[in-house]
Amino acid sequence: MQPGVIFPQTEIGDDPGAVRAYAQASWELGYVHLLAYDHVVGADPVVHQDWSGAYDVHTTFHEPLVLFGYLAGITSLELVTGIVILPQRQTVLVAKQAAEVDLLTGGRFRLGVGIGWNAVEYEALGKDFSNRGVRLVEQVELLRRLWSEESVTYHGDFEHVTGAGIAPLPVQRPIPVWFGGRSAPAYRRIGRLADGWFPLMTPGSDLDAALAIIGEAAAGAGRDPRAIGMQGRIAYGAGDLDAIGQENAAWQTLGASHVSINTMGSGFESVDDHIAAIARAATVLVDVR
Numbered sequence: 001m002q003p004g005v006i007f008p009q010t011e012i013g014d015d016p017g018a019v020r021a022y023a024q025a026s027w028e029l030g031y032v033h034l035l036a037y038d039h040v041v042g043a044d045p046v047v048h049q050d051w052s053g054a055y056d057v058h059t060t061f062h063e064p065l066v067l068f069g070y071l072a073g074i075t076s077l078e079l080v081t082g083i084v085i086l087p088q089r090q091t092v093l094v095a096k097q098a099a100e101v102d103l104l105t106g107g108r109f110r111l112g113v114g115i116g117w118n119a120v121e122y123e124a125l126g127k128d129f130s131n132r133g134v135r136l137v138e139q140v141e142l143l144r145r146l147w148s149e150e151s152v153t154y155h156g157d158f159e160h161v162t163g164a165g166i167a168p169l170p171v172q173r174p175i176p177v178w179f180g181g182r183s184a185p186a187y188r189r190i191g192r193l194a195d196g197w198f199p200l201m202t203p204g205s206d207l208d209a210a211l212a213i214i215g216e217a218a219a220g221a222g223r224d225p226r227a228i229g230m231q232g233r234i235a236y237g238a239g240d241l242d243a244i245g246q247e248n249a250a251w252q253t254l255g256a257s258h259v260s261i262n263t264m265g266s267g268f269e270s271v272d273d274h275i276a277a278i279a280r281a282a283t284v285l286v287d288v289r
Contacts, residue, residue, distance in 0.1 A: 001252050003285040004033035004080070006233065006262040007067075008274050010059050016070075018271035019062070023075045025275045030286035033078035034071070035112070035231075035260050036064040038085055043120040053118060065097040072104035079109050082198050082231070082260075083180040085116035087132035088125045091139045091159055092166070095146040099170040107171035112198060113140065114180035133185060134158075140177055140193055147174040178229065184213055191217025196229025196257065203232075203250040211254075231258035234285075236266050236277050245284035261285060 005026045012018050026034055042057040055061075068079040079101060086094065094111075102109040115132040116122070122129040138156040145152045146161075147170050154161045178196040179189060190197045191214040201207050215225040232251035234244055244261070251259050263277040 001232075001248075001256055002032050002078075002258045003030070003282075004035060004078070004231075004258060004260040005031050005278050006082070006260050006264070007034055007036040007062075008264050008268075008271075009037050009061050010055070011264050011268060011274070012062075012271055013060065015271075019067070019070070020074055022271050022275060023071050023077065026278060027075045027077050029279055029282045031077070031278070031282065033080050033108075033110075033258065033260070034075075035080040035082040036067060037061065038064050038081060038083060039118070039121065040085075040088070041121050041124045043118065048120060065094075065101055068101045068109070069104060072101065077108070079105055080178070080231075081110070081112045082178075083112040083114035085118075085121070086113040086139050087115055087135045088122050088127045091142050092146065092161065092164075094139075095143050096166045098143070098175055099147060099166055099168070102170035102172055102175050103168060109170075109172070110176045110178050110196070111143075112178040112180060115186075131158075133189070137189065137193065143177065144174040147172070176229075178231070182210075187213035188217040190214050190228065191219075191223070191225065192221040194228055196231060198231050198233065200233075202247065203254055207254070226255070229257040230255065231260060232256045234259060234261050234281075236261055236263040236281060239266070239277060239280060241280065241284050244281055248285055259285065 023034060039055055039061045042055050042059050043051050044057040045051040064081045071079060098111050115136055119129045135158045138159045142154050142159045146166055151163055151165045152161050153163055176195040179194040180198045182200040187210050199207055218225040234247050248259055261278060261281045263274045268274050
């Protein structure tokens, strides 16, 4: 399993020095990838008085693809979006941005995608929230062609490109596309289309059920379910290294290809706190890879 970190989006603040320090420390500690969440705008709960989302207008989010352009120049980490909310973005523009990140990192990039849950964000970006799942399928098909072909003509129900292409093409042709999601339709899409997936649960019965759906969908599409990567996510929590090590071992037993440590939500007040936490976690995650 390849160990990595989850970029502490909502707690790292707006200091570029803190961003740089965290990424460089992650690499120096032996982690091999960094995963970042995506949200473009947050809802104002004063306006949306029934708001119950996990994030709002006060929650900080660095834009992942711009962030990765910066990090590509200061670290050798593999960079991972986990996830970009693809249906609220222009497909061809995402293809271009992803290709650039892949070039700048020398092919150390995975594009994680999903459909999201925030209708306020979709409205602000001028995209339809109601059909985001079916649009995602076309988007992934088009992305892979744009990354692999000099000139693309594609006409689907939602996406249309006539004799156009991006240049330069990425190092990886195509860039690996990993999926998020936590529903039966999402699991079926993962089985049919994804290079890998990001489970939103810990090892247990829910994960077993999800793996069964993914495996069935993969087999139905003529794919080997074992070829679909899986990235486990471990919460740092109170910093119990025994518990972290046990969960890491559980992911390894399940065949996960990657695992990442999440230090958000642990009450830390500075980037130094986050760095200290990933340093402690490295003693049970990095040393056993």
